[in-house]
Amino acid sequence: MTEHLMSTYARLPVAFARGEGAWLWDNEGNAYLDALSGIAVCGLGHAHPEVTEAITRQAARLLHTSNLYRVPLQEELAERLCGVTGMDSAFFCNSGAEANETAIKLARLHGHRRDVSNPQIVVAEGAFHGRTIATLTATGSRRVQAGFEPLAPGFVRAPWADADALAEVARRRNDIVAVLVEPVQGESGIRIPPRGYLADLRRLCDERGWLLMMDEVQSGNGRTGRWLASQYEDAMPDVVTLAKGLANGVPIGACLARGPVAEEFRPGNHGSTFGGNPLASAAALAVLRTIERDRLLARAKELGERIAGGLGRALEGLDAVREIRHRGLMLALELDRPCGELVQRALDERLLINVTAERVVRLLPPLVLGDADADQLVDRLARVIRGFVGQQ
């Protein structure tokens, strides 16, 4: 019964009643292997005992007060996040789009305070930054923008993964204050930039006095085998945004900053009623503790190799497979043809996957996946893909 829901989603005909680790059970008791983690959210899998314990303990004590008062758990979370990312300060909100809105506001304020009257932010082709007006404008997809004009001013588009093209933009303008990029583009098909691109961006931003802002909403929180995907290069951002995997399913977003921009906001410049409330902060702290205690960064890397390697062997010789690529547990299997129907075919095999950018099977499995489940993921997906290609 979806008639009272706005039809923003093409929903699959299945609902889940419970989950445990990498598995979900539907209302009929069928078990599904979850290779998507609610789109990179449940990095610790479903019903993780540490998170469940933190949430239930906190819910029994205090859900919410207000940012009009101090929130000790939020302060502790900010300290822990700054520790693992090298940032100096944090602002908490409730989603990835809001975290990016915060970054956009920070960059504009930073510009205005330096006498740039019409500050511009460079964004990449193929980017995805969210669905609010400013973040859909920053998003490099007409499909996301169409119908929602007028778009927001203040963004300049540059080609993806091409630092020379960006330098060319730099030569033409003097009103740029920041570059906002995903270190791995998620929605447009797990696009991994060539080695050196992020470091080149860092150098360019240093030369020009621009802020380097990384959208790590999808790639952050350990998913790629580092806390941040930008840590794969000498490319420490000035501003970084997080959400999705930060609290394993409890809504939260964060915008972190370092250096002078970390002190840009003054009281009244920005806010969020719910942002960083005790419940969300307790959940996020449990996630961070667990990732460290269980060494899940190394595990994400290892699992990524195992799944990508396994798929490569299982699909060897299949011409329809263009490329298998991954950074940790952001995995893509690109086919030579549109393959949206694979989602339903995989569901029939009790496997949850996603198809993005028309031809790319996207896998974002939980960091707690066991070896046997990783191998099962490979087997099921390879079977589905061979069946699909064979019938065409």
Ligand code: PLP
């Ligand atoms: N940025 C990136 C890189 C994303 O992948 C997403 C969501 O897919 C967002 C921002 C938007 O996050 P949210 O849906 O939490 O607003």
